[in-house]
Amino acid sequence: MIAFVDKMRDRFGVELVCRVMRQAEVGFLTARGYRAAKARPASARQLRDELLIAEIVRLHAENYGVYGVRKMHALLRRQGWAIGRDQTGRLMRIAGVHGVKRSKKVFTTKSDPADEKPKDLVQRKFTADAPRRLWVADVTYVATWSGFAYVAFVTDVFSRRIVGWNVASTLKADILPLQALNMAAWAADGNLDGLVHHADHGSNYLAVVYTDRIVELGATPSTGTVGDSFDCQSVSAASRKDEVVLAG
Incomplete structure (x- = not known):
């Protein structure tokens, strides 16, 4: 909620954004609640998340940008961070990094049933008695x-x-x-x-x-x-x- 208001406040103002959103979404914070939240110091979790996000970005770059959640989680654990796999995935999404997906199977042979085909002169007997045969x-x-x-x-x-x-x-x-x-x-x-x-x-x-x-x-x-x-x-x-x- 706070991130959304931060994004829209310069264009519409805090009061208007909160009033409109409260009508559309039950439980959306008020303008007073937004200002109170902004005035509170960062929590221990927020500070830790910021440290971890920076570390994830660094490690991801050092490993050629290919690590996904599983490998990044294992790497962070080896680095001494007490972090769960779900938390690793959440922070990677916030940081905007992701692993390389496995490529789809590549088919190098594409047969066309309509093509006229030469006969099989080899019959799987891959032998020859001289070069260029x-x-x-x-x-x-x-x-x-x-x-x-x-x-x-x-x-x-x-x-x-x-x-x-x-x-x-x-x-x-x-x-x-x-x-x-x-x-x-x-x-x-x-x-x-x-x-x-x-x-x-x-x-x-x-x-x-x-x-x-x-x-x-x-x-x-x-x-x-x-x-x-x-x-x-x-x-x-x-x-x-x-x-x-x-x-x-």
């Missing part, structure tokens, strides 16, 4: 401070090496996976005759711009079901171990 392509993502960074990569099954990759802020076929394919093709001198390119049913891999590029390079497109183009633990584990780790 079977490439598998997939997309993953990395959470960064500024959002999600999507990573497309092409792996040669024979060598277990990532031969093409690209990082972008979008899943669009012509921006993300196509650039990874072009990198791999450039490293192979653009000659992919006899190569099978395998991906899942994601719309970015079934886009015309992507499938046309596979055929243009002389390769044969192949698709599995959603999410399993790279579903071979020996291939994925070896590739991630041997290649550089991309950090966003």
Whole structure:
């Protein structure tokens, strides 16, 4: 009540604010009650709250602004403050600080049932007898401070090496996976005759711009079901171990 009157007093005056609010809300304080409350010295609770709020703001900033109520409560306890979790939440709301919320699940594979799909030429047999016989392509993502960074990569099954990759802020076929394919093709001198390119049913891999590029390079497109183009633990584990780790 007092905070509301403080906010409106310069515009309407204390008497008018209190009179109007008492008609709208039972028990609203009178102008005399407001002045008496303002004249009273701050209570021990108010003084303690002010100290805690300043401490919460400081600790929140020192921890990169990501701590929510649970972690802030534990941190304050470790700092020697006798404070409850509910009180921590109340003071954080007053201070205007909050934790970082968990991001929603990101789907890197979006299948369109209407798309015409190449046949599955691999049948989950992720083996090859020579380089440039079977490439598998997939997309993953990395959470960064500024959002999600999507990573497309092409792996040669024979060598277990990532031969093409690209990082972008979008899943669009012509921006993300196509650039990874072009990198791999450039490293192979653009000659992919006899190569099978395998991906899942994601719309970015079934886009015309992507499938046309596979055929243009002389390769044969192949698709599995959603999410399993790279579903071979020996291939994925070896590739991630041997290649550089991309950090966003």
